[in-house]
Amino acid sequence: MTAGEKAKAKGEQIEGKTKEAVGNATGNDRMAAEGRVEKSTGDARAAKEKAKDVFKR
Numbered sequence: 001m002t003a004g005e006k007a008k009a010k011g012e013q014i015e016g017k018t019k020e021a022v023g024n025a026t027g028n029d030r031m032a033a034e035g036r037v038e039k040s041t042g043d044a045r046a047a048k049e050k051a052k053d054v055f056k057r
Contacts, residue, residue: 005049012042 016039023032 002049005045009042009045009049012038012045014042016040016042 016035016037018035019038020032020035023029023035
């Protein structure tokens with residue numbers, strides 16, 4: 001996994017998790033849903049990069 005893509009994926013995961021927590025704490029369902037989407041995007045990006053690494057070897 002390239003360092004830039006890995007950092008981007010981790011950043012999306014952290015940002016999504018934070019948004020979800022804030023949304024749940026404040027009762028803002030929309031923000032919580034956006035957080036879940038961002039976290040899922042980060043998870044998918046990380047999985048894609050790991051798959052690319054497997055096929056490089």
